[in-house]
Amino acid sequence: MHTIWKGSISFGLVNIPVKLHAATDDKGVKFRTLHEKCHSPIRYEKVCPVCEEEVKQDEMVKAYEYTKGKFIIVDDKELEELKNQAEERAVEIVQFVKIEEIDPIYFDKSYYLSPNEGGTKAYSLLREALAESGKVGIAKMVFRSKEQLAVLRVYEDTIVMETIHYPDEVRNAKDVPNVPEKSELSKKELDTAILLIDQLTAEFNPEEFHDEYREAVLQFIEGKRTGEQVVTPKEKDKPTNVTDLMAALQASIDKTKPKTKVKPAAKKKAGTTKAKAKKNA
Template sequence: MHTMWKGSISFGLVNIPIKLHAATEDKDVKFRSLHNECHTPIKYEKICPTCEKEIEVKDIVKGYEVTKGKFVIVEDDELKELKEAVEEKAVEIIDFIKLNEIDPIYFNRSYYMSPDGGNKAYGLLRKALTESEKVGIAKIIIRSKEQLAVIRVYKDTLLMEIIHFPDEVRNVSDVPNVPAADNVTKKEIDTAILLIDQLTTTFDPDKYKDEYRTKVIELIEAKQTGKDLVTVDVKKPAAQMTDLMAALQASIDRTKPKVKRPVKAKKPAAKASGATKTK
C-alpha cells in the first residue's frame, strides 16, 4: 500500500511515528479522448491567447483573481516559505470528542494510519480511543493545504478522517425552495414510517454494487474480445403518482413480504356404491 505521508501523531507526551495510506480509491472507468479519424490520443496544449503561442511549464506563474481580469501574482518561493512556517511533521491531537457529535456532511477523505516504529504507542492510542469511545481532533498539512482531521479506530487500525472546516460547508439556509412546514397528515406520516420499518435492515456494504461500472466494463471486454453484445432489458420508469398517500401505500405493498398461503387438503373422493341393497 502506497505511503502518501510520513510523520507522527502525538497526544500529551506520547509520540507515535506513523505513515498515511489512502483508505479509498476511485473506481470510475476512465476514457481517453481520441481523434475520430486515426484514434490518436488528443494532446491538450497550454496556449496563451494574447501571445498566441504554446507556453512551457517554466513560463507559468500562479495568480489569484481579485477582480475580473486583475490578478495578484504569488511566487512559488513565497508559498514554500509560508508552508515551511506552518508545516510540522508532528501532528498533535488537540481535542477528544464523541464521534456522533460530528455531522457526516463534514467528512471528506479517509486514510489508514500504520505505525512507522513505536508499535506500543500505536496500540496505546488505539486501546484508549476504543475504551473511551472517543475520537481525536487534529490538524495536519497534506499537499500544501492545512486539514482538520478526526483520528479514530476502524477494525483494529487507526484511521484518519479528513473533515471540512466549518467555512467549507455551505450554509443550509441558502438551499432554495425548502418548505417551511411539513404539510402532511398524521395518516401519511404513519404510512411513511410503516414503509421505513419494512425497509429497515442491518447495513451490509457488500450488498451494494456499482452496477453501471460493471456494465461499462462488460461492454469494454465484449468489444475487446469481439463477442456479441448482450442487449439489456431497460426497466420502464414507474408512473408518477401525484397522490402522496397512494404512492406510500403502493411502496408498502411492493415491499411487503409475501405470505405463503397454506395448501388446502383435497377432500377424499366418494367411493362408488356397490350392488343395490335387497329388502
C-alpha cells in the same frame, strides 16, 4: 500499500511516528478522448490566449486572483517557507469528541495511518485509548499545501484519519432553492411512510452493495472487445532515411543547378527594314 506521507501524531507529550496511506480507491470507469477521424488520443496543451503560443512548465508562475482580472504573484519559495513552518506541528490532536457530534457532511476523504519505525507501542496506546473511551481525536495538519482538519478514529484495529471540511467550506443549507417549508401531512400518510422505513430497515453491511453501473459499462466494453470492435490510432507517416536522403540530395541538386539564360531577341537591321518597306510600296 503505497505511502503518501510521513510524519507524526502528537497528543500531550506523546509523539507517534506514522505513515499515511490512501484508504479508498476510485473505481469509476475512465474514458479517453480520441480524434474521431484517426482515433488518436487528444493532447491538451496549455496555451496563452494573448501570445497564442504553448506555455512550458518553467514559464508558469502561481498567482492569486483577489478580484476579477487582478492578480498577486506568489513565489514557490515563499509558500514553501510557510508550509515548512506549519508542517513542524505534524498531526496535532487538539481535542477529543464523540463522533456522533460530527455531522457526516463535514467528512471528506479517508486515510489509513500505520506506525513508522519506533512508533508501534505509542500507536497501539492511542488506538486502545480511542477504542476504550469511545471518542475520536480532532487534529490539525498541513497536507498537500493545505491545512487540514481531521478526525482520528479506529477502524478494524487501524487508526484512520478522516479529513473534514472547515465550517466555511460547507455551504449554507438555507441557500438551497425550492426547499418546501413544513407542510401539513395526514397521520395516515406519515404512518405509511414510517411503516415502509421499518420494512426496509436492516443492519448496514457494505458488502451487499456494488456499483451496478460500472459493472454494466465494463461488461459492455468487454463485449465490444471480444466482438473485435476495437479501434487503434492511425500511425503518423514517418519518412524513411532513404526518402529523407533522396529529398536532401534532390534539393541540393536543384539549388546548385545553373539557371538557364534566356537569349536576347536579335535586333533587325534598319537598312533591311527600309528596303522591305520600299518593295512593298
